[in-house]
Amino acid sequence: MTDLHSSVSPAGLTSRPTSAGRLRFVRRAAWPLYLVLLARWTYVNGLPYTEDLVFLWLIGALVTAAVHGGEGWRRTLLVLRDWVPVMAVVWTYSLLRGYGAHTPWMPHLRPQLAFDTALGFGEAWTVRLQHALYTPGTAHWYDYAAVTVYMSHFFVVFVLLAVLWRRNHARFRHLLACYLTVTYAGFLTYVLYPAVPPWMAAAQGHTPPVTRIVADVLSQAELPRAASVFEDGSRFANDVAAMPSLHAAYPMMLALFFWPIATRRTRVLLAAYPLAMAFTLVYGGEHFIIDILVGWLYALVIVRGVTHLIERRANRRPLRAAPATRGG
Numbered sequence: 001m002t003d004l005h006s007s008v009s010p011a012g013l014t015s016r017p018t019s020a021g022r023l024r025f026v027r028r029a030a031w032p033l034y035l036v037l038l039a040r041w042t043y044v045n046g047l048p049y050t051e052d053l054v055f056l057w058l059i060g061a062l063v064t065a066a067v068h069g070g071e072g073w074r075r076t077l078l079v080l081r082d083w084v085p086v087m088a089v090v091w092t093y094s095l096l097r098g099y100g101a102h103t104p105w106m107p108h109l110r111p112q113l114a115f116d117t118a119l120g121f122g123e124a125w126t127v128r129l130q131h132a133l134y135t136p137g138t139a140h141w142y143d144y145a146a147v148t149v150y151m152s153h154f155f156v157v158f159v160l161l162a163v164l165w166r167r168n169h170a171r172f173r174h175l176l177a178c179y180l181t182v183t184y185a186g187f188l189t190y191v192l193y194p195a196v197p198p199w200m201a202a203a204q205g206h207t208p209p210v211t212r213i214v215a216d217v218l219s220q221a222e223l224p225r226a227a228s229v230f231e232d233g234s235r236f237a238n239d240v241a242a243m244p245s246l247h248a249a250y251p252m253m254l255a256l257f258f259w260p261i262a263t264r265r266t267r268v269l270l271a272a273y274p275l276a277m278a279f280t281l282v283y284g285g286e287h288f289i290i291d292i293l294v295g296w297l298y299a300l301v302i303v304r305g306v307t308h309l310i311e312r313r314a315n316r317r318p319l320r321a322a323p324a325t326r327g328g
Contacts, residue, residue: 202285
């Protein structure tokens, strides 16, 4: 009996540390492996700037965080439960946005151009800014800064949603509701009021020539941009989806959403982001000023409206619970 126990016992003792060691190795290797894969994929395929690719990498990051934290399969399933439907809704918007380009009415230009021309004292601000600042064929530091600000549109909201998902699920749902409402309100407006952007107005001869600076700088820098699985070329493009500017609406939405709980330093960033995006859009030839102002208005109305509904719903819960408490 002594020999039997002595032969089995050491095997059992050695198997436990081996299992625990493997688990520790997997947890420690999770983030390095994720970052290596992301860097390799970006090097080969280009910048993942489209919504579906950003979603896929964010879902991967959340799963990696669950593995690193030893949170088990349940947390991984929660990631898929909450994020796959969101990804499907955003992809549906991308599909509808492409179909929204084919409306039975002509795109509008005169109101936006008249508004910008009045603000520019006889000349649209895109033309003024490019004439003063842009050098064709030579990208300045502020051109690269503008490209960075412009491209942030494709991932900043999703990254913040991912952070909130990890830290405060109620705030995650709140911001998600604001984001989806702003997005689909924009789509509805694109269908009802297709609008010509400054670069297209110039191409049609309505203004002096302007350059799409973001595309021009990316071409000069020879930075590859990853093709999207879902957003397949022109089927998903809508060149007359300019009013309102969602590029402008999202930064304002984030500023309004986080402002009540932000520190003084954070508020400086929250205020600077919408202004930097507004300058980028006008300077880059992507939007008229009126497109940006309407985008800010959409963000203001929707954030306040969604917040009011959430607070009203939260205030009703104690009232519903009160009769049951008294009855007990």
